[in-house]
Amino acid sequence: MPMTVSELRHDTNCFFSKQIGSIFFISISITFISILVNMLIKPDMHIISIIENNKFMNFNSLLELINNMNLDEKHELLKYSIFKIVELLMSKTLLLGSMIALISHLSNNKKKSIIYSISSLFASLPSLFILNCMVTFITQLGFILFIIPGILLSILLSLAPIILSFKQYSFIDSIRLSINISWKNIKIIGPGVLFWISGKFILTAILSNIYFINHNVTFLVLNISTNILFSVLVIYLFRFYMIFLRS
Numbered sequence: 047m048p049m050t051v052s053e054l055r056h057d058t059n060c061f062f063s064k065q066i067g068s069i070f071f072i073s074i075s076i077t078f079i080s081i082l083v084n085m086l087i088k089p090d091m092h093i094i095s096i097i098e099n100n101k102f103m104n105f106n107s108l109l110e111l112i113n114n115m116n117l118d119e120k121h122e123l124l125k126y127s128i129f130k131i132v133e134l135l136m137s138k139t140l141l142l143g144s145m146i147a148l149i150s151h152l153s154n155n156k157k158k159s160i161i162y163s164i165s166s167l168f169a170s171l172p173s174l175f176i177l178n179c180m181v182t183f184i185t186q187l188g189f190i191l192f193i194i195p196g197i198l199l200s201i202l203l204s205l206a207p208i209i210l211s212f213k214q215y216s217f218i219d220s221i222r223l224s225i226n227i228s229w230k231n232i233k234i235i236g237p238g239v240l241f242w243i244s245g246k247f248i249l250t251a252i253l254s255n256i257y258f259i260n261h262n263v264t265f266l267v268l269n270i271s272t273n274i275l276f277s278v279l280v281i282y283l284f285r286f287y288m289i290f291l292r293s
Contacts, residue, residue: 049289051237058282065148072144073273080137080269135182139175141273143167145280146211153288170211177210177217201239202228204279208287227290238282245275 062069147167181203189196205224209215215223228235253268 049231049234049286049293051234054234054238054282054286054289057285058278061149061152061281061285062278065152068148069145069274069277070270072141072148073270073277076137076141076144076273077266077269079140080133081266083133083136135175135178138276139171139178141276142178142207142280143171143174145277146170146208146284149281149284150211170213173210173217174207177207177220180217180221181206197240197243200243201232201236204228204235204239204283205287208280208283227287231286231290234286235283238279238286242275242279246272249275 144167147170150166185196185199185203188199202225203221205228206220209223210217210220249268249271253264253271256264
């Protein structure tokens, strides 16, 4: 019997409802880790104020903003940008690894101890981080070229971290296999990835335009919400790949 989107959605909803406490704990914990990292490694406040006061919405205004900076400000902006990219990749990797460890632990009917699952999580984080860097770089190139290629690449590469977590393939093989499987099952994987992209966009648009709530509270709610949304996507993709392997 072939897989269907409704079947995967039902399985995802069941898992989410049963593990909602663990998922919320993971999402909130990673959000606070991100906040702590931002507090410990604080970039130049002058650069942050320049970025926040120049709410550029297109490429031309970004170039104009950079051109109006002096050499020291450009250097600080570069350091700040690199820091934010690495911090976001680390947060995504930790969330992804935590969700994969949780699902794997429960899928094995808890035959392996929670200590083993945690140690496996930390052992897999470097590999997941490298793969996330590769996937993010490729998908961002797609978004720079045009929105549609970026969305398509996001769908085609979405399974790569799940495939890598089974420790049977290398980085390149995981990416290649993800593209192959996702292309053949794009009608099943596509809705899950599109749900994640549209959900993140809607949440960001809504919370960014709420001015009567403190900025820090908005940042906290937005990060926790997007982490939960991404967790739902990981559950959906992991369930798909498990059924795919059995078929």
